Amino acid sequence: MSAVDTVRRVLDTHGKLKTPAGALTEDDDLYAAGMTSHASVNVMLAVEDAFDIEFPDELLTKTTFCSIRSISSAVEGLLEAAA
């Protein structure tokens, strides 16, 4: 499963989106799709758990969690740094 697929699965469980994550493009605005800032914390925790990573403080911003692509690329960056 690619990072994008895992992020979509996490969003379906924790994102409180109005539409399934599969119906969104990678660049659609997740906040516009219904994700609250409270839900984004749960998304962050679940993404950390799914990939066994921890977001450093500098990545804990609204922009990191604004789209499927931004989350996936942050994850990939952290996985590369850990490799």
Added chain:
Amino acid sequence: MRMPTTITATKDARPLAERVAHVADIAARYAGEVDAAARFPAEAVDAMRTTGLLGASLPTALGGEGLTLAQLGSIAAKLGAACSSTGMVFAMHHSQVLSLSRHLGGSASLAILAGRIASEQLLLASATTELGIGGDVRSSSCFVDLEGDKVRLIKNAPVISYGSEADLVLVTARRNADSAPSDQVLVVCDAANLTLEATGGWDTLGLRGTASMGYKLNALVAADRVIPEAYEAISAETMLPVCHVLWASVWLGMSRALVETSRQYVRSAARRSIGSVPPGATKLVGLIAELERFEALVEGLTARTESLFDDRDAMGGIGYQVSINNLKVTASELVAQVATAALAITGISGYRNDGQYSVARIFRDAQGAALMVHNDRIIANTARLILVQKG
């Protein structure tokens, strides 16, 4: 006994931050082993030598880097976060370096000696306490005994931290056989010119790597190794303020490490129960607030000391002495409180001696802060000071 070091400083050209990170890495790697075996953190101190950190507090004119107290405090905190004992050795060493370098009193031979701290990366220890005087470091029974052009010193010291590892030991003693107990001088003794007969071991709850054993010290050194200035002034203007600022910095670093472990623990708990805020998170809020108070306290007293450092009257003044005494007491209480809170947050994971969320070692180390120069004694001294303080 450790022989005078033969390592000559090879200039480590890396920026200070990189050198400190390197020493902290090594300190962290050996921290568990140092604690388990109650042994001196030799690897970390060797790393201080090779990176030039042992001479860093000396002014550039004496071959050092002229680091400010704030810079020294920042290093002490980073080392303390990695290994409490290593941090304390760094703090005690530099309090001795500055006690010498700031009180040379125009003596050429003492200036040359101070320069050797940088060029040869010498490690300094201190022998201030003495058996039979009730733990008061401002009082001595032993005395400087003139033997020709040399002086003899015989002192029964219940504690000399890392004494057998030091290249130079700074020893307090009465000025001569007829002097009052409080008429003290500080004598700089080379390891080569003294014998240390161990009188007790160091198997303690925490800070096990400081190897603070008891010794009968017998030194025969050149008479010009007696710092001419009275110890009373050295103590008030340098040794006590620098000790308290750097110790508090080490304890702050230990506290940061405890808070970081607590934070990681709470986040991992949150990942297991997404949607609910784990109980530890609320406690963590209080802990972070406490750490912020601690940061502000240390930063404030460091800056105040820095601004007064060359004003002898202000440094010796009651107002400042009260504040710098209170810094030690308050900081030692804070690190113990942070440790207790970190243990409550991390629970059994923190209580364990192993595992990534263990806070056990630092918890034990933290208990020593209030006892090394007992807070009760410091508070009693401060109480005497405020009786005569005006405003």
